[in-house]
Amino acid sequence: MIVQGLIEPFLEFEFMRRALAGCVALALGATPVGLFLLLRRMSLMGDAMSHAILPGAALGYLAFGLSLGAMTTGGIAAGVIVALAAGVVARSSILKEDASLAAFYLISLAAGVLLISLRGRNIDLLHVLFGSVLALDDASLLLIATISTLTLFALAVLYRPLVLECFDPSFLRGVSGLSPIAHYGFLILVVVNLVSGFHALGTLMAVGIMILPAAAARLWAKRLATMLVAAGVIALASGVAGLLTSFHADVPAGPAIVLAAGLCYFVSLVFAPGGVIGARLYGRRHLEA
Amino acid sequence: MPSLVNTALTFLALLLAAGPLHAARIEVVASFSIVADFVRQVGGNRVDVITLVGPDEDAHGFQPRPSDARAVREADLLVANGLGFDAWMERLAQSAGYRGPIVTASAGVTPLDAPAHDGHAHAHDHDHDHDRDSIDPHAWQDVANARIYVENIAAALARIDPDGAQHYRDNAARYTAALATLDAEIRRTLSVLPPARRKVVTSHDAFGYFDRAYGIRFLPAAGVGSHSEPSAAGIARLIRQLRREDIPVVFIENVKDPRLIERIGKESGARVGGTLYSDALSGPDGPAPTYIDMMRFNVDALVDGLRGDHR
DSSP states (O other): OHHHHHHHHHHHOHHHHHHHHHHHHHHHHHHHHHHHHHHTTOTTHHHHHHHHTHHHHHHHHHHHSSOHHHHHHHHHHHHHHHHHHHHHHHHHSSSOHHHHHHHHHHHHHHHHHHHHHHSOTTOOHHHHHSOOGGGOOHHHHHHHHHHHHHHHHHHHHHHHHHHHHHHOHHHHHHHOTTHHHHHHHHHHHHHHHHHHHHHHHHHHHHHHHHHHHHHHHHHHOSSHHHHHHHHHHHHHHHHHHHHHHHHHHOOBHHHHHHHHHHHHHHHHHHHSTTSHHHHHHHHHHHHHO | OHHHHHHHHHHHHHHHHHSSTTSSOEEEEEEEHHHHHHHHHHHGGGEEEEEEEOTTOOGGGOOOOHHHHHHHHHOSEEEEOOTTTTTHHHHHHHHHTOOSOEEETTTTSOOEEOOOTTSSGGGGOOOOOOOGGGEEOOGGGSHHHHHHHHHHHHHHHHHHOGGGHHHHHHHHHHHHHHHHHHHHHHHHHHTTSOGGGOEEEESSOOOHHHHHHHOOEEEESSOSSSOOOOBHHHHHHHHHHHHHHTOOEEEEETTSOHHHHHHHHHHHTOEEEEEEOOSSOOOTTSSOSSHHHHHHHHHHHHHHHHSOOOO
């Protein structure tokens, strides 16, 4: 009976299978990127970037109307420009990454709002651009899957320099020419994965599936490889749990998925080795052993 | 300081405009495109119409701009739909300092309860809960109601511009005749559909009055209003319903995200019809620049989708 309730929705309805495929892709792409964001203390960058892509999407809309492709391309371009510009400023001025990013995303957001108001002031652009996980059409699904695949390859290639960049950026800068590639490559990964998250979950919820599983995983694991696997598993479990909740309890899917990830985070926060009680729990056991 | 000069000039212009009334044409501000079309038909060349929520725009999330407030303040008459569709109109009039009359164009229509909010099959059981929020505001979807709108607008125009009363009466009579023709035409066109094929699904509960007047069942895919995000349960119920009742066609509206509807169509075997215009006209180059065009376009789209030689 219970098993039936867990499986049947996916057997009966293609939109549930598509949503599931979207969640798998996000867990493989966006969540690992989110973990690196977290480790680089840039967890809030996702939210900033979600505003930064607005002018690009708006330009795409102004030029081509409500074309998903044009708006996505524009959004990615604007996001990449903001991320790269912020990165350049952070590496070559006294401003830190957060300050330079904040400056650029605020400018970008204002430009976006202005551009949208030039035409069709009353169209909720981001809502049109970024749908619901329950309404993934072929184009969106293909885009998300492609981004996740490329992200996995890119992370594999950038893994070493990225790890160094996370824990000791100045060392990497000293010993290797790879540092800028790792840095900027990673920022681009963040932008494209955000856009893929927007397509699946909307602008408000996308950052949730990047950061919450990563934060939960960080509390459980010490080694980066374990952390990556744990984050992916938690993200996927949250996706499935959220979809089933949406199906059985009649609630919107996006918030349900992110809340499921939030629940994982709270449980981890309490019981994981890195958490509140967990630290004492495992710590004591460790001492006794 | 050229900007100061500009401001001063604008001010002066405002003062002048507010001065001698009715020296020029009557300025009417309409809340959205369909009511604006009625005002244009009745007012003819005696009236200038400004539309707040323009063609293809969604009245549910309207954000007034300063230019809107200025237009409202300078207006001789405000026309709103009423029934909760454009409740912001009264607030806007107040904050803009408008002191003239506000016409509720829908005054006198028999209101219909909004369909149940879960987007399910209960569109037809009217529980008698006359809460203001639960009234379906899209009364113009019944041409008989459009005639009431026109009467209200003509009376209001005659009140503020007595010299033009005859002009408005004539225009209203001519337009009402056109509406009667339209009504008959709709009934004739739809009469080719057998009872089993008189049901469709749309993304927005805007056709309750059309349903009541012309006997086509509109099953909603999502609730009234554009902000409620559908749940997996809601979509699943709808797909099951489409499969069970063998619904021939689903329609995408001009103001909603089409991806969800398309998904539902694919999964249920129903055909995805074109656009139905519900609460906004199209631009002048679109297929529904006026109310009459809009109703014709919708009926053609319905018959096209429902006739049944596609499956």
